[in-house]
Amino acid sequence: MTTETQRSGGIEVESLVREFKNGPRAVDGIDLEVARGEIYGFLGPNGAGKSTTVLMLTTLLPPTSGSARVGGFDVVEQGPQVRASIGAALQEAALDPLLTGREHMRLQTALHGLGKAERESRGNELLERVGLAHAADRKVGGYSGGMKRRLDLALALAHRPRILFLDEPTTGLDIQSRTALWEEVARLAAEDGVTVFLTTQYLEEADALANRVGIIDHGHLVAEGTPAELKAEIGRPTVEAAPREEGDRERMTAVLGRFGQGAGSSPRGVAVRLDGGESQLAEVVRALDAEGIAIEHLQLHAPSLDDVFLAKTGRSLEGAAEEEPADAETETAAPA
Amino acid sequence: MSEQRTAGVRAVARGVAWRSIHNFLTNPAFLVPSLLFPLFFFVSFAGGLAAIGEVPGFDFPSGYTAFQFVFVLLQSAAFGGVFTGFAMARDFESGFGRRYMLAASHRSGIVLGYALAALFRAFVTWTVLSAVAVVAGMEIAGSGGEIVALYALAVLVNVAATMWAAGVALRVRSIQGGPLMQFPTFLVLFLAPVYVPLDLLSGWIHTIASINPVTALLEAGRGFISGDPVLAAAAFAIGLTLSLLFAAWARGGLRSAEAAG
Amino acid sequence: MSSSLGNQVGQLARRSILRTLRQPAQIVPAIVFPLFLLAVNTGGLKEATNLPGFPTDSYLTFILAVPFIQGALFSVMNSGTDLARDIETGFLNRLALTPLRGAALLSGLLAGAFVLGVVQAAAYLAVGLIAGAELAAGPAGALVLVLLSVAITVAFGTIGLFAALRFGSGEAVQGLFPVFFVFLFLSAMTLPLDLLTTDWFHAIASVNPVTYLLEAIRSLLIEGWNLGDLALGFGIAAAIGALGMLAASSALKSRLVRT
Ligand SMILES: Nc1ncnc2c1ncn2[C@@H]1O[C@H](COP(=O)(O)OP(=O)(O)OP(=O)(O)O)[C@@H](O)[C@H]1O
Ligand SMILES: [Mg+2]
Numbered sequence: 124m125t126t127e128t129q130r131s132g133g134i135e136v137e138s139l140v141r142e143f144k145n146g147p148r149a150v151d152g153i154d155l156e157v158a159r160g161e162i163y164g165f166l167g168p169n170g171a172g173k174s175t176t177v178l179m180l181t182t183l184l185p186p187t188s189g190s191a192r193v194g195g196f197d198v199v200e201q202g203p204q205v206r207a208s209i210g211a212a213l214q215e216a217a218l219d220p221l222l223t224g225r226e227h228m229r230l231q232t233a234l235h236g237l238g239k240a241e242r243e244s245r246g247n248e249l250l251e252r253v254g255l256a257h258a259a260d261r262k263v264g265g266y267s268g269g270m271k272r273r274l275d276l277a278l279a280l281a282h283r284p285r286i287l288f289l290d291e292p293t294t295g296l297d298i299q300s301r302t303a304l305w306e307e308v309a310r311l312a313a314e315d316g317v318t319v320f321l322t323t324q325y326l327e328e329a330d331a332l333a334n335r336v337g338i339i340d341h342g343h344l345v346a347e348g349t350p351a352e353l354k355a356e357i358g359r360p361t362v363e364a365a366p367r368e369e370g371d372r373e374r375m376t377a378v379l380g381r382f383g384q385g386a387g388s389s390p391r392g393v394a395v396r397l398d399g400g401e402s403q404l405a406e407v408v409r410a411l412d413a414e415g416i417a418i419e420h421l422q423l424h425a426p427s428l429d430d431v432f433l434a435k436t437g438r439s440l441e442g443a444a445e446e447e448p449a450d451a452e453t454e455t456a457a458p459a
Numbered sequence: 460m461s462e463q464r465t466a467g468v469r470a471v472a473r474g475v476a477w478r479s480i481h482n483f484l485t486n487p488a489f490l491v492p493s494l495l496f497p498l499f500f501f502v503s504f505a506g507g508l509a510a511i512g513e514v515p516g517f518d519f520p521s522g523y524t525a526f527q528f529v530f531v532l533l534q535s536a537a538f539g540g541v542f543t544g545f546a547m548a549r550d551f552e553s554g555f556g557r558r559y560m561l562a563a564s565h566r567s568g569i570v571l572g573y574a575l576a577a578l579f580r581a582f583v584t585w586t587v588l589s590a591v592a593v594v595a596g597m598e599i600a601g602s603g604g605e606i607v608a609l610y611a612l613a614v615l616v617n618v619a620a621t622m623w624a625a626g627v628a629l630r631v632r633s634i635q636g637g638p639l640m641q642f643p644t645f646l647v648l649f650l651a652p653v654y655v656p657l658d659l660l661s662g663w664i665h666t667i668a669s670i671n672p673v674t675a676l677l678e679a680g681r682g683f684i685s686g687d688p689v690l691a692a693a694a695f696a697i698g699l700t701l702s703l704l705f706a707a708w709a710r711g712g713l714r715s716a717e718a719a720g
Numbered sequence: 721m722s723s724s725l726g727n728q729v730g731q732l733a734r735r736s737i738l739r740t741l742r743q744p745a746q747i748v749p750a751i752v753f754p755l756f757l758l759a760v761n762t763g764g765l766k767e768a769t770n771l772p773g774f775p776t777d778s779y780l781t782f783i784l785a786v787p788f789i790q791g792a793l794f795s796v797m798n799s800g801t802d803l804a805r806d807i808e809t810g811f812l813n814r815l816a817l818t819p820l821r822g823a824a825l826l827s828g829l830l831a832g833a834f835v836l837g838v839v840q841a842a843a844y845l846a847v848g849l850i851a852g853a854e855l856a857a858g859p860a861g862a863l864v865l866v867l868l869s870v871a872i873t874v875a876f877g878t879i880g881l882f883a884a885l886r887f888g889s890g891e892a893v894q895g896l897f898p899v900f901f902v903f904l905f906l907s908a909m910t911l912p913l914d915l916l917t918t919d920w921f922h923a924i925a926s927v928n929p930v931t932y933l934l935e936a937i938r939s940l941l942i943e944g945w946n947l948g949d950l951a952l953g954f955g956i957a958a959a960i961g962a963l964g965m966l967a968a969s970s971a972l973k974s975r976l977v978r979t
Binding site: 181217 | 474475477556559561562563564
C-alpha cells in the first residue's frame with residue numbers, strides 16, 4: 124500500500140519489458156516499488172539489464188511493454204514531468220572534455236531553466252559539495268576518473284530532483300572517493316528526502332548503502348528485500364578457522380564438519396556454514412578446545428548478498444557476467 | 460501549459476546553443492576550417508577563374524567576383540549546417556546527447572539549439588567572407604533591401620541544411636554519418652550553375668541543373684546582388700519548403716533517437 | 721641490403737597494402753570524389769575552352785590532370801592516419817624492436833600508398849578516356865602518366881608520414897588537409913597559367929609547385945611528348961619525396977628516442 128505522497132516521490136514499476144531489435148530481452152518483466160526517501164540498490168552482474176532499466180525509468184528508452192511511474196508520472200505519457208523531477212548520472216559520465224566543471228554546471232542549470240542568479244549560486248554550492256571547487260575552472264578533459272564521476276553527480280543534482288538515478292556510480296573509484304560518495308548519497312536520502320535508485324555490481328555497496336535491494340539476473344528480478352531480510356532468508360553464517368599447528372588441520376576439519384556443511388577453505392583455514400546459526404559459535408570453540416586443537420584464527424562471516432545471489436541463481440555474483448554459461452560451476456557447495 | 464512549454468523549449472535551446480557556440484569559438488580545430496574553407500573557395504573561384512567572366516555569352520553585370528560570392532555565401536550557409544550536424548553526431552555518439560535528452564523537458568529545444576548555433580556559425584563566416592569580398596573590390600549593385608534578401612536566402616539555406624544534417628545525425632548517432640550529411644549536400648550544390656550562368660551550361664549538367672532547386676536559389680541570389688532580381692519569390696518558396704521538409708525529417712530523427720535510447 | 725632486411729621490408733609492405741585494401745572507406749572516396757569533381761567541372765567549365773589562348777578544345781582533357789593530384793592528396797591522409805594509428809596503438813614501438821631503420825621502415829609503410837596510387841591513376845585515366853578525353857602521347861604516354869602519378873602520390877605520402885611521426889595523432893594529420901587544399905586551389909587547376917588574369921592569383925600559382933605537376937600531366941594529355949615539362953614534373957615529385965623522406969626519417973629518429 125502506498126499513499127499518494129509516497130507515490131509522488133517514489134517509483135512504481137509494473138511488468139516492465141525491453142526487447143532490443145535483433146538483441147536480447149534485456150529486461151524481462153520487472154515489478155518493483157521504491158518509496159519516497161528510500162535508497163534502492165539494483166544489483167546484478169554485467170549484462171543483467173540494470174542500465175536498460177535505468178534508461179527506461181529516466182525516459183531515455185521507451186519500454187517494449189509494461190508501465191512505470193516515476194514521481195507519480197508515467198514514463199511514457201508524461202516524459203517532461205518525469206524529467207523535471209529526476210536527476211540521473213548514467214553509466215558513462217557524459218561530459219564535454221572542452222568545457223570546464225563550472226561551465227558544465229552553468230549549462231546544466233540553464234537546461235533546467237533555472238534563473239541566472241540561482242544558476243551561479245547553485246553551481247558553486249554543488250561544486251563545493253562534491254569537492255571540485257578547486258578544479259572548477261579546469262577543462263574536464265584533464266579530470267581524473269573520480270573527478271568526472273563526482274562532477275556527473277553534481278550535475279544530476281543541479282535542479283534539486285526528488286528522485287536520483289545512479290548507474291554504477293562508484294565503478295572505477297578508489298576507496299576514499301567511494302566512501303565519500305556513499306556518504307553524500309546517504310545524506311541526500313536522509314536529510315533531503317531524495318529517493319535514490321542505484322545500480323551496482325558491488326555487494327558491499329548495496330549492503331552498506333541501500334535500504335532495500337533488488338537482485339536482477341538475465342532481465343529478471345530474482346530476489347528483493349532489505350539486505351538483512353535477504354541474508355536471513357539464506358540464513359546461515361559461515362565460520363572460518365585456522366589451526367595453530369598445520370598438522371591439526373585434518374582434525375579441525377572433522378570437528379567443524381559436525382556443525383554444518385563445508386564452505387570452501389583458505390590455504391590454511393577451514394570454513395563451514397553453521398547449520399544452527401550464529402549461536403553455535405561458542406559450541407564450536409568448546410568442541411575445538413575439548414579436542415585440544417589450538418586456534419590461530421577464528422572468524423564468523425555473516426551471510427552475504429553473494430550467498431543470496433548464489434542461492435537464487437546457482438552462480439556466484441563475482442564473474443557471473445552474461446557470457447558465462449548458466450551452469451557455471453561454483454567452488455562452494457550450493458546451500459540447500 | 461503552452462506558455463510553460465515555450466519557456467522550456469527556449470531554456471533548452473539557449474543552453475544547447477551556448478555550448479555549441481562556446482566550443483566553436485574556443486576551439487581552433489572547429490573555428491579555423493569553417494572560416495578558411497569558404498574563403499579558399501571564394502579566392503580560388505573568384506580569383507582563379509576571373510577569366511571565365513570574359514567567356515562569350517557571360518553577361519552577369521556585376522562581374523565575376525560578385526557572381527562567385529553568391530555561390531560561396533550559399534555554400535558556406537549549407538556547410539555551416541552540415542558541420543553542426545557533425546557536432547551533433549559526435550555528441551550523440553559520446554553520450555552527451557543523453558544529457559540533453561534527460562534535461563530537456565521539451566526535446567525539440569535541442570534541435571532548435573543546434574540550429575541557432577549553426578546560424579551563429581554561418582554569421583561569423585559570412586562576416587569574414589563579406590569583408591574579404593568588399594576589400595577585394597566586389598561590385599554590389601543591389602539596393603540595401605536586395606542585399607538583406609540575399610542574406611535572408613542564405614539563412615534559409617542554412618536552416619534547411621542544418622535540419623537535413625540533424626535528421627541524419629539523430630538517426631545514425633555516430634560520426635560515421637558524416638559523409639552521409641556532407642556528400643548529398645556537396646552534390647546538390649555543385650550540380651548547379653556554379654561557374655557560369657545556366658544558359659552557358661550544356662549537355663547533362665544543363666539538364667540536371669535546370670531541375671536542381673539550388674539553381675533557383677543561386678540565380679535569385681545573383682539577381683539580388685546585381686540589383687536585378689529574378690526568381691525571388693520562387694527562391695524564397697523553395698528555401699522555405701526545403702526548411703520545413705527537412706524540419707520534419709529532423710523531427711523524425713528525434714523520434715528515432717528517443718526510441719533507441 | 722641483406723636478404724632478411726629485404727624480407728622485412730617486404731612483410732611491412734605487405735601489411736601496408738593489405739591494410740589499405742581492407743579499408744574500402746579509404747579507397748572509395750579517394751577514387752569517387754575526384755571523379756565526381758571531374759564530372760562537375762567538365763560540365764560547368766566547358767565554356768572556358770572558348771577563351772582565346774585556351775590550349776585545347778576539350779575541357780575534359782584539360783581538367784583530367786586534376787584528379788591525379790587530388791588522388792595524391794588522399795594518399796597523404798591515408799598514409800598519415802595509418803601511421804598515426806600505429807603510433808597511438810603502440811605498433812610502431814614493436815617495429816622499433818626490429819632491425820628496420822629509417823628509410824627502409826618508411827618505404828615499407830608507403831607500399832599501400834604506392835598500390836593505391838596505381839589503382840587510382842588507372843581508374844582516372846580509364847574513366848577520362850572512356851568519357852572522350854585525348855591522350856596525345858599515346859599508349860607509352862599512358863604508362864608514363866601512371867608512373868608520374870604514382871611518383872606524386874608517394875611523394876605526398878612522405879609528407880603524411882612526417883606529419884604522423886611529428887605530431888603522433890590522426891587528428892593532427894587530418895588537420896593538414898586544408899593546407900594541401902590551399903596548394904591545389906591556388907594553382908593553375910581550372911585554367912592554364914596564362915589565363916589567370918587576376919595578378920596576385922597568377923603570381924601565387926606560378927610559384928606553386930602543384931601548377932607544374934599539373935602541367936607535366938597535361939603535357940602528356942594535350943601536347944604529346946614535352947620533355948621539359950615532364951622533367952620538371954618528375955623533378956618536383958622527386959624533390960618533394962626526398963624532402964619528405966628526410967623530414968620523416970628525422971621525426972622517426974626522435975620519436976623512437978622518446979618512446
Ligand atoms: N542498444 C542495445 N541494443 C541491443 N542490445 C542491447 C542494447 N543495450 C543493451 N543491450 C543488451 O541488453 C542486455 C542488458 O544490458 P544492460 O546494459 O542493461 O546491462 P547492465 O546490467 O547495465 O550491465 P553492466 O553491468 O555491464 O553495465 C545486454 O545483453 C546487452 O547486450
Ligand atoms: Mg550498465
